[in-house]
Amino acid sequence: MINHLYEGLQVLESEAKPLSPIERLKAINGPLLSWYDSHARVLPWRETPEAYRVWISEIMLQQTRVEAVKPYYARFMEALPDVKALAEVEDERLMKLWEGLGYYNRARNLKKAAGVIMYDYGGQVPETYEELLKLPGIGSYTAGAISSIAFGHPVPAVDGNVLRVLSRVLESHEDILKQSVKKHFEELLRETMPKERTSAFTQGMIEIGAIVCVPNGKPKCEECPLESLCLAERHGLLDSIPYKAPKKPRKIEEKTVLLICSSKKAAIRKRPDQGLLASLYEFPNTDHYLTADEVREYLEKEQGVTVESVEPLGNAKHIFSHVEWHMNGYLVQTDQIPGQYLAVERQELQNRYAIPNAFQAYYQKLMEMLA
Numbered sequence: 001m002i003n004h005l006y007e008g009l010q011v012l013e014s015e016a017k018p019l020s021p022i023e024r025l026k027a028i029n030g031p032l033l034s035w036y037d038s039h040a041r042v043l044p045w046r047e048t049p050e051a052y053r054v055w056i057s058e059i060m061l062q063q064t065r066v067e068a069v070k071p072y073y074a075r076f077m078e079a080l081p082d083v084k085a086l087a088e089v090e091d092e093r094l095m096k097l098w099e100g101l102g103y104y105n106r107a108r109n110l111k112k113a114a115g116v117i118m119y120d121y122g123g124q125v126p127e128t129y130e131e132l133l134k135l136p137g138i139g140s141y142t143a144g145a146i147s148s149i150a151f152g153h154p155v156p157a158v159d160g161n162v163l164r165v166l167s168r169v170l171e172s173h174e175d176i177l178k179q180s181v182k183k184h185f186e187e188l189l190r191e192t193m194p195k196e197r198t199s200a201f202t203q204g205m206i207e208i209g210a211i212v213c214v215p216n217g218k219p220k221c222e223e224c225p226l227e228s229l230c231l232a233e234r235h236g237l238l239d240s241i242p243y244k245a246p247k248k249p250r251k252i253e254e255k256t257v258l259l260i261c262s263s264k265k266a267a268i269r270k271r272p273d274q275g276l277l278a279s280l281y282e283f284p285n286t287d288h289y290l291t292a293d294e295v296r297e298y299l300e301k302e303q304g305v306t307v308e309s310v311e312p313l314g315n316a317k318h319i320f321s322h323v324e325w326h327m328n329g330y331l332v333q334t335d336q337i338p339g340q341y342l343a344v345e346r347q348e349l350q351n352r353y354a355i356p357n358a359f360q361a362y363y364q365k366l367m368e369m370l371a
């Protein structure tokens with residue numbers, strides 16, 4: 001016989017009559033809310049959970065860890081404190097504010113959605129799940145998060161953290177990467193989540209997934225308020241749940257990255273306006289590996305500049321969701337920046353042009369050269 005505290009009542013579960021999934025999920029509400037009250041981390045977007053702030057934080061947090069998001073969030077809020085400022089920001093400034101966070105379409109969609117909010121909703125972020133879902137870049141998770149955290153509506157927000165917690169509590173062996181599984185959990189929570197304190201509930205679920213039922217490594221079950229209700233823990237299945245079907249391997253692309261410098265200026269170029277890292281800036285690069293001699297020959301014969309030196313900078317790797325870039329880099333001193341590139345100074349590189357993280361391994365070296 002196992003006892004669970006459920007909204008002040010004790011829920012008794014016996015081996016002979018286990019709780020149904022609905023009963024089990026209703027039983028997590030009480031312990032989850034009490035735990036959140038005493039364990040929630042103090043985070044900038046929680047101080048005043050106003051819709052705009054919740055929205056921006058949730059979009060930033062989609063692919064990035066809390067600690068990494070904090071400085072971006074502070075900078076973004078200072079630069080663009082409300083929907084109007086976001087709707088009116090110049091694209092290049094927006095990309096610069098987002099530089100390093102990755103998935104740049106998230107930022108472009110933020111601006112698009114801000115335009116719609118200005119135009120169709122008089123500058124007020126809409127409250128309901130259904131209205132939020134119509135906005136560019138807002139899917140079921142973000143719509144649920146904004147509506148429940150900022151407006152107190154009892155709608156679920158199921159992200160990777162919540163999928164992990166729920167699949168373990170319910171002992172679900174389904175593939176959590178499938179949309180149908182996420183939808184199923186959303187439907188269950190819609191039925192079972194509390195009608196009050198929805199902000200604490202949504203954030204509590206996410207918080208348990210982030211700091212107790214952790215994404216990498218062993219879950220801290222001894223700290224978990226849901227331990228006595230968790231079937232995966234009870235049956236020793238924490239290593240196999242959550243289940244994720246193996247993904248197909250990423251495509252590998254080999255590149256040579258050139259830091260071309262000439263009298264304190266460096267060469268950059270704008271990427272095409274479609275596809276991976278669209279419209280961002282990058283260092284010149286080729287779609288295959290080049291030796292130092294080949295780099296010299298390419299720049300002298302095809303780009304008509306005089307190469308003074310070519311220094312190998314070693315290899316670097318960047319992993320995108322479907323592609324990996326395997327790069328080798330060279331620092332090249334030339335008599336002039338080849339005409340097809342933009343010639344930029346250190347200050348401009350720092351303040352104006354957004355260079356994606358994929359080039360991070362070489363960026364610092366260039367900054368030193370331009371100092």
Ligand code: ADE
Binds near residue numbers: 066159203207210
């Ligand atoms: N990850 C996603 N959303 C979050 C939130 N609101 N607080 C902490 N971590 C999160």
